[in-house]
Amino acid sequence: MSGTLAPRVVVVSRRSELEELLARHGTRAAAAHYLRQRGRDLDEVVDRHDGLMAALTTVGAAIPADWRRGRVDRDDLPRFLFGPEDVVVAVGQDGLVANVAKYLDRQPVVGVDPEPGRNAGVLVRVAPAELARLLPAVAVGRARTERRTMVRARLDDGQELTGLNEVYIGHRGHQSARYLLSAPAGTGRPGRGGPRRERQSSSGLVVGTGTGATGWCASIRRDRPGAPEPPDPEQGQLCWYVREAWPSPVTGVTLTEGRLGAGEELELVAEGDGLVVFADGVEDDHLPMSWGQRVTVGPAERRLRLVVPSP
Known part of the structure; x- marks a missing residue:
């Protein structure tokens, strides 16, 4: 990428199911009661939330200290302004890459899978631990990419x-x-x-x-x-x-x-x-x-x- 500014990495994610449940029910106890009535267990939801948080922490640590950073939730994508030299890192399911794609214009997108084995992995193909090695190549335009039709x-x-x-x-x-x-x-x-x-x-x-x-x-x-x-x-x-x-x-x-x-x-x-x-x-x-x-x-x-x- 050209320009005098350091690259900006914009991390895109969505609220976990646990966060959505807490926003709706207020407490973990109330959320657990709600799930039990539907034959589900809060522990599974907490495990998936912890996996997403761990992936986001690893992604954050992979961004070089002298690079610029941005963060946006999926629901705020229509109001977020992406820059032409941004590197977009989508952390979540395959659908999250599709959600962000229509707001971009030639910016590279790295799909990071926080739950390997649970997602199909069609668009999120990068493990959190692989991002640190991959980002420098992305920033200078040397990473392997697919140009997917829209x-x-x-x-x-x-x-x-x-x-x-x-x-x-x-x-x-x-x-x-x-x-x-x-x-x-x-x-x-x-x-x-x-x-x-x-x-x-x-x-x-x-x-x-x-x-x-x-x-x-x-x-x-x-x-x-x-x-x-x-x-x-x-x-x-x-x-x-x-x-x-x-x-x-x-x-x-x-x-x-x-x-x-x-x-x-x-x-x-x-x-x-x-x-x-x-x-x-x-x-x-x-x-x-x-x-x-x-x-x-x-x-x-x-x-x-x-x-x-x-x-």
């Missing part, structure tokens, strides 16, 4: 958001949404004809990346034999699925899945109120859509720079 949704009023896993467009209550869907020629199933524009009523449209293909998109695709294969996370393509399309005299079910390549977009025009667009499952951070409003969805120009350990 998905972008843009409204016709200029508002937009990006996601690392997927973007959802549909009714805010996940009930039936009415809209007109347009897709580029050739984006459906190979060999399938049919319209490239279709009026639909469905429980929403999910447009995912290769990273997100192991999550929500995977659960949808599992019930669709013959659906297009999901893209590679770095391939620059997207997969998309319409959920529970409803056939009627005025709505169709032909244009329900496909792939999008570089420069290709889906277009959706709302034919009802109450529609929303959100990314990576964060429904609170959404864009509202009203009747007649248009949204386009395609591969984002920027990508996540995910730092991965050397083989």
